[in-house]
Amino acid sequence: MAREAFQTLSEPMYYVLLSLTEERYGAQIMEQVKALSHGRIAVGPGTLYMMLSRFLEWGFITETAVFGRRKSYLITKAGEDMLREEYRRLQQLLEDGKMVLQQLGQGLPTPTEIGERSGMLNEKEISAAAQSV
Amino acid sequence: MKRRFRRQLNRFEVHELDGMRQHLEEMAKKGWFLVELTGAVETFERGEPKPLRYAVELFDRATDYDSRPEGEAQDYIALCQQAGWHFCGSYGKVHVFSSEQGSDILPIETDLYQKYRTIRKELLRSWASNPLSFMVYFLGITVFLAVGAFPYLLASALSLFVMGLTLLSVAVCLVRLFRIVIWCRKAKRTLALQNKLPQTQLSSRMRLRRKICDLLTLAAIFVVCGAFWYWEKxxxxxxxxxxxxxxxxxxxxxxxxxxxxxxxxxxxxxxxxxxxxxxxxxxxxxxxxxxRIFLPTSQAQPTGFPITLEDTGETLLPYRWSRAEEEKTFLAGYTDYQDVASESPEGNRSLQLLYYSVYQSRYPALLEWYTTYRLRGEHSRFETLDAQAYGAEFAYYFDNGLLLGYPQQVVWFWPMTEESERLQPEFLRETFSLAGREE
Missing domain, CATH: 1.20.58 (Methane Monooxygenase Hydroxylase; Chain G, domain 1)
Structure with missing residues (x-):
C-alpha cells in the first residue's frame, strides 16, 4: 500500500536515496543531499527522520551500523530498483521538456545556474559545485 | 539574591507551537533559558541574555505519556543533535531545540506539508478525544427520547441545568472544531501561496487573557460542583x-x-x-x-415499626394502577412510584410503602396537595429535628402511617392491616384522582 502511495519519489526522497548508495549516517546524509542537489534541496533532521523511517518500513534501505544513537544506513536492492525507476521517469520528463524548450529556441539552464537562482548556495559552494560537475 | 530558576505556566495548542517558539526567544533575550518542560510548565534558568534560535516541533511518534524522550524519540533527538541543534526538553509529543542565532543550521522540519499534516492529525485527535462527555450526554438524551420519557427532560431545574451544561459542552466542541477547520484552511492557503505555515502571534496580553480564561473555567467547574452539591444536599x-x-x-x-x-x-x-x-x-x-430512613419509635407508631427500607428485604409488586389512569392526574409524567411490600422480622407482611419520585417542578404542587387534602384529618407534624433524623425535609405521622418528604421524593408508609388492604384501592384512587383536588 505504502509503495503504491509513493510510485514516484519526491525530490528530497530521491536525493536521500541517492545519498544512501554509500553507507552514511544522519548528518552525512543531510550534507550529501545538499551537495548532490547543489544546495537546491535541504532536508532537515526531522523530515529526514520520518523519511528514513518510511524507507526502512518499505525496505528501500537497511540499517548497517549503530554507534550509540548514531545509525548508518545503506540502500537495498528494492531501493535501487525504485531509484532506477524514478531515474527513468525523470529522464523521460527531461527529454520531453528538452524537446519543447528547444523548440522555443532558448538555452537550457545548467545545475549551477539553478543553484544560483534558488539562492541557497554562497559563492564558495557554487564554485565547488561547478568543479564537482 | 537573584533567583536562578523560574517557572512559567503557558498553554499552547498544537498549532500554536510557533507562538511558543517566539515566547522562548523573547525569554532568551531577557536572560532566561528553557531547561525543562513538564506539560504546560516551563522551567527557565538564568544566564547572560543572548538571542537564541528555538525550534518547537511535534514528533508524532512519541506519545502523550512520554514525560521524557523514549524509543524513537531518542533517535529523533540524536539526529537533530547531529544537525547541530541543542535539545532543551520535551513533554509528550512536543520537543524543544535551540541553536545559536544566525547559525546556518537547517530547520528541523523542511517538509512543511508533512508538518501541516502532522499538526492537523494531532489537532483532530485531541478534538475527538475531548468530547467524550458530549457523547455520553448525547447518548443519555437519546435514551431519554427512546424510552418516551421526554417530559422528564425539562421538567425540573436540575434537568434544565444539565441540559444547559450539555448545550454548553456541545457549543464548546463545535467552536473548537470550527477553529481547527479555519486554521487548516488558512494553513493550506499559506502553504500553497507562500510555502510556509501561518504564523502564530501570541502576545503576552493574549497569554494573560488565556490564563484568566483557564482560571475562570476552573472556577466554573467548582460552581457546577457546588450547584450539584446544593441539589444533592x-x-x-x-x-x-x-x-x-x-x-x-x-x-x-x-x-x-x-x-x-x-x-x-x-x-x-x-x-x-x-x-x-x-x-x-x-x-x-x-x-x-x-x-437510611428509620421510622420513628414514638408511642404513636403502628405495629411493625421501626423498620428500614434496606433491612426489610422488600419485594417489588406490580403496579396496581394503569398508566392511562396516571395520565389523568395532575402529576402525569412527573412522578415515578413503586408499590413495595415489606416483610417483618416475623415473616409477616406488615408494611406497605408507596414511594414517589417527584420531579422538582411538581414537588411544591404535590406537597400542597398532601397538606391541603390528604393530611387535613388527624395528624401530627414532627419537629424539624425529627425529620432531619430521617434525612427528610418534613415528616408527618397520622393514623394511616407516616409521610416523609425529600427534595425530590415523598415516601409514604402505612402498616399492612386487613383494613388497609381493604381500603387501599380506594386510597389509591383518591390519591391519583383529580376529583380530590377539585373538591
Missing amino acids: SFWRFMLAAGVGVAFALFQFWVAGKKLSRDSNQMIAWGGMVLLFLAVFLIPRLFEKEE
Missing part, C-alpha cells in the same frame, strides 16, 4: 469527591515532575482513572447507611 460527599479530584490532580502534577517512564505514566493514568471511577461510584455507598 450532601456536603461531605461533595467535599470528598472534590478532595479526591484535587489530590489526584496534585499527584499527577507531582508524577509529571518525576519524569517517569512511558509505561509508568500510562499505568498511573489508567490506574488513576479506575480509582477516580471507584471514588465517584463507590465512596457514596459508604454514606448509604447514614441515609
